[in-house]
Amino acid sequence: MKKWVYLFEEGYREIPAERRRDLLGGKGAGLAEMAGAGLPVPPGFTITTEACNAYFAAGRQFPEGLWEQVLEALHRVEEKVGRRFGDPQNPLLVSVRSGAKFSMPGMMDTVLNVGLTDETVKGLIAQTGDERFAYDAYRRLIQMFGRIVKGIPGERFEHILDRYKAKTKGKQDTDLTAEMLRDIVEEFKALYRKELEEEFPQDPLEQLRQAIRAVFDSWFGKRAVDYRNFYKIPHDLGTACNVQTMVFGNMGFDSATGVAFTRNPATGEKELYGEYLPNAQGEDVVAGIRTPLKITKKASQEWAREHGISEEERRLRYPSLEERMPETYQQFLEVAALLERHYRDVQDLEFTIERGRLWMLQTRTGKRTAKAAVKIAVDMVHEGLITKEEAVMRVEPEQINQLLLPRFDEKAKERAREKGDLLARGLNASPGAATGHAVFDADTAEAWGRDGRPVILVRPETTPDDVHGMIAARGILTQRGGATSHAAVVARGLGKPAVVGCEALQIDLERKQFSVNGRVIREGDFISIDGSTGEVFAGQIPTIDPNLAEERELAELLAWADEFRRLQVWANADYPRDARKAREFGAEGIGLARTEHMFFEADRLPYVRQMILNAPEAQRLMDQLRAAQQAAQARPDDPKAQKALREAERAVRTSKAVKAYRKALDRLLPVQRKDFEGLFEAMDGLPVIIRLIDPPMHEFLPRYEELLAEVVELRTRIEERRKIKGYRPRKGEKSIRQMEEELAEKEALLRAVNALREMNPMLGLRGIRLGILYPDIIRLQVRAILEAACNVKRRGITPKPEIMIPLSADVKELQIVREIVDEVAREVMAREGVEIEYKFGTMIEVPRAALLAAEIAQVAEFFSFGTNDLTQTVWAISRDDAEGKFLLRYLEEKIVPENPFQVLDRKGVGRLMRMAVEEGRRTRPDLEVGICGEHGGDPSSIEFCHEIGLNYVSASPYRVPVARLAAAQAALKERAARIETR
Structure with a gap:
């Protein structure tokens, strides 16, 4: 028969260490290992996670043999402790606690004091000689059982309890008398009877059966499911259930219960950190019912100073465990050190002291802040507890992000x-x-x-x-x-x-x-x-x-990460200040400088608009001029061809659109050149990928609807003033003629904006299409890039420009643009007398480009995956619309496991990327490939980029450290997988 139940020591002996957490859960594995190490652990047993999954598979019924194994294990616990479950004279009481593979603090359920009834409570009084303690334990059982197992709202029990506490001088649980607690038990049972129309169970085995079911059921409780969703914990792991002999921290003021960490989980300092409550039980420390006391004298003194409490008052009213029970404290200190050495990580400990005797109830890996995680990992390397590789794997990449913002x-x-x-x-x-x-x-x-x-x-x-x-x-x-x-x-x-x-x-x-x-x-x-x-x-x-100068441990951890990673980490940086910040955070190049973002500056936007609005007419006239020049050159004796040339020249010479277009280009050239100089200076000797302009046109233009409203309003005002006989403008008002001139300008602008309006701007005139229609814009930007490179090279700086063409879908597009780029490059370098090495490449951000990667690599020397647009085009959804509307529903209903705009979709987008890398390198073996979409800063996506052989990932400056750590972890995981398969 399947073994569903393991005594703690059996779990240690019979289950391999690497499987214990899977089968026994974190808490059960910890109890098994503490028991195996001979630490003071109250005897008990663990029902496996497999039993939980079988319970749900059978329609919430115990699988065959489970209950019989529970009874057998319970009998063996009885033999160990010399008490019997349900014995009126010498009763054994147990706790029933959840414990999943991954720590889910407070998300699932626990029931304490199981086995108390009207009869066994008398035996407990006889055992302990303490009637108050016995009835306190009984009321806790009824309260927890009623709330957790039966779903009675907890506040209904608390209302009764508060009424009795109000009668005492101190208004605390500990002030309730034995008589009061006996009355509370009766009122709790009456409430239970009223709510459920049944009596509180007086059969201890029935209590145990229902408590185990409640723990299993809590695996799919709302808070547990929400927690797993947030932390991406699978829902099919199940929870183990730990049944353990009760030890009591509420047997007087020589008893206590507490929670501690082997190091400070907030700062990472190597000091015992925790709290305890004397004469308390179980969940009291974390429930906030009473103010807990500090475990160490140092922490207690610091707490008292913060609250303006004198040292004398502190010693009397708020003594630390170290002062109250020095021998037990010393024993606990030794146990904590032993467990940290055994697990080689910070431990979160739960303990109970029963009449001066220490009992360990739980050890698990301690949750910690980002700052503490980094410090603890680095310190443990220096202490010889873990390796540098382990330290790098211990820190979550997103924790790094928290430290830098x-x-x-x-x-x-x-x-x-x-x-x-x-x-x-x-x-x-x-x-x-x-x-x-x-x-x-x-x-x-x-x-x-x-x-x-x-x-x-x-x-x-x-x-x-x-x-x-x-x-x-x-x-x-x-x-x-x-x-x-x-x-x-x-x-x-x-x-x-x-x-x-x-x-x-x-x-x-x-x-x-x-x-x-x-x-x-x-x-x-x-x-x-x-x-x-x-x-x-x-x-x-x-x-x-954050103070980076003070983050010495972070710098050391990232330096170790750099030793292990293969992927380079570059940065998306549009301005020199971004590039400098990226270098500060360890970037090894710029993977994306978006030139249209440089145009967004207030002093440039008017000229950008002027360029865009006049480009159609100016380009039409200049194309006519080029055609006329070619015809006249081909037919020098043809009078018609010569006349057409003169007319085309005159049209260009007198055109306001051409003048405005050229003026805008002339104004933008120096500011772009200055921007690029700043980027090259900041990234001296490192590659800088500059993407040529890729705007959805509407982003640079006035809104059509707003402009139309202004035109209509202005027309209305003019008409109203014309109706006024002898109208004269007041002081400060415009005349009708001035308003008509303004209207004419706005109407001309409205016509231009309307001509450039698109039904779907994200898939319209943008990227390489804009450059092919208006090649002078490409010439402007390439000239600015290469003139900037020449200027900084003369100053002793090494520029490494890489010119990237956006949104290409066919190799012919790239061939056209490559000719323009190379022509401008030859002209600039000849004029400046400086040689500049540059690369020509493209963004892969539409599916067709990925599918035709082999052809595109004939012209492109590098690929950069623009996964923002690639995800939109592969999924055929607009991110802005999807995230605000249906995508959340898709995530809730598990139609998609992750938001594909945050975590790379490996099955769809990733498959295209893998294909493009393989096909591109088949044509050009030395093809440089990276990613510059937002996924370049996401750890899961970085791991995939490592798997498919990219050269670099490019992230925003503030995510460069995150990417460095994630890239190292990807390499270490790959190394571990190779070793495992040998």
Whole structure:
């Protein structure tokens, strides 16, 4: 018959160490190993995770043989302790606790004191000579059994308890008398009878059976399921159930219960850290019923100083365990050290002291903050407990991100929630935390920021017009938009926190305020946003800023990571300041510099608009001129050809569109050149991939609807004034003629914007298509790149430009653009007298490009996967629409396991990537391949990039350290897998 139940010592002897957690759960494995090591563990047994899964598979029925094995194990425990379960004279009581493979603190259920009845409580009194203790234990059982096993609301028991506590002087549980507790037991049983129309079970075995079922059932309780969803823990693991002899911390003031960590889980300091409660039981320490005391004298003294308590009062009222029970404390210290050495990791310990005797109830790997995780990993290497490889694998990459961004003080955040200052939640678009004055336009944000005032820019949504305000702001909050909206993308690039798509906000730009559920926030009021959680608060919440100079352990850990990784880590950086920050964080190149983002600056945007609006007409006339020149050259004696040439020359010479177009290009050339010089200087000697302009055109232009409204309003005002006989403008007003001139300009702009409107801008005139239609834009950018490279090379800097063509889908497109790039390069280098080595490549961001990678690699020297657009085109969904509407439902119903815009879709997008790498390198073996989409900073996606042989991943500057660690972990996992398969 299947073995469902293991005594603790059997689990240690019979189950291989590598399988214990799978079969016995974390708690059961810890109990087995402590028992095997001879530590003071109350006897008991573990029902396996396999039994839990079989229970659910059988329709919530115990599998065959389980109950019989439970009874057999219970009998052997009885023999060990010399007491019998259900014996009225000498009763054995047990706890029934959950314990999954992965720690899920507080997510599943526990029932204590199982086995107490009206008869056995008398035996407990006879055993202990303490009637108060016995009835305290009995009321706890009825309360926990009623709430956990039977679902009676806990507050109904608490109401009865509070009524009795109110009668005592100290108003605490410990002040209740034996008589009071006996009465409470009767009232609890009456409540149980009233709620369930049945008596509290007086058969100890029935109590045990139902408690085991309740523990199994808690595996699929809502809080457990939500926890597993958040931490991506599989739902098919099941929980083990641990049945253990009760030991009692509530047998007087020589007894206690407590929880401790072998190191400080907040800071990582090597010190015992924890709390205990004298004369208490089980969950009292973590339940917050009473204020717990500190375990060490040092911690107790620090706590007293913080609370203004004198040393004399502390010793009398708040003594540490070290002072109250010095011998037991010393024993616990030795056990803690032994367990940490055994597990080679920080341990989270639960213990009970029964009349001076120490009992260990649990050991498990301790949860810790990001700061503590890094410090503990590094310290343990220096202590010889673990290797550098183990240290690198111990720290979660996302924990690194927490260390490098401002974050709110969690206690202050919790106080803000309690005060009702949590206003709303939006999409956590860019991590970090910020507090500042709410401002509602970019100009104010810039002005206030210049004056040193912290601001949060609040907008319905941002546009390129807002960039100067976004740069000045501490954070960005928008009512609309998704994770790839303008606000989100720019904020991530700037390393600023952003909450977007916060639809609960009702923003009134005219009044400069927003409201949420009737609460109004006006310009100048303080708000706080958490870009890591999407929360928006009223008021100021203190932030904790990272100090990289003080993060010595992090620098050491990342240096170890760099020893193991194969993937290079580059950065997405649009501005020199981004590039410098990326170098500071260890970037080895720039994988994406988006030139259209450089155009978003306020001093450049007018010229960009001028270039775009005049490009169609200017390019048409210049194309006519080129055709006429070719015809005249081919037929020099043909008068018609010569006349057509003169007319084409005159048309170009007199065209306002051509003049405006050329003027815009001339204005943009020096500012782009300066930008590129800054990037080359910051990345001296390292590659810099510059993507040529790739804008959905609407991002640079005034909104058609807004412009139309302005035209209609202006026409109406002109008509109204014309109807007024003898109308004369007041002081400061425009005349009708001036208004008509303004109207003509706006109508011309409206026609131009309308001509460039697209039904689907994301799949319209953008990327390489824009460059082919308007090649002078490509010439401008390539000239700026190579002139910048020549300038910095003369200053002793080594530029390594790589020119990337966006959104290509066919090799012919690249051939056309390659000719233009090479032509401009020859002209610039000849004029400057400087030789520059450069690479020509493309982004793979549409499926056709991936499928035709072998052809494209004939022209492209490198590929860079733009997985944001590649994911949209493979899935045929718009990210902004999907995340705000149906994608959440897809995740909830497990239609997709992860958000494909956050974690790379290996089955679909990943398959295309693998194909493109293989096909591209078949044509060009030395093809350089990387990724520059947002997935380049996601640990799971980085692991896949390692698997398919990419050369580098490129992430935002603030995620470079995350990517360094994730790349190392990918390499170490691969190494471990190879060793395992030998």
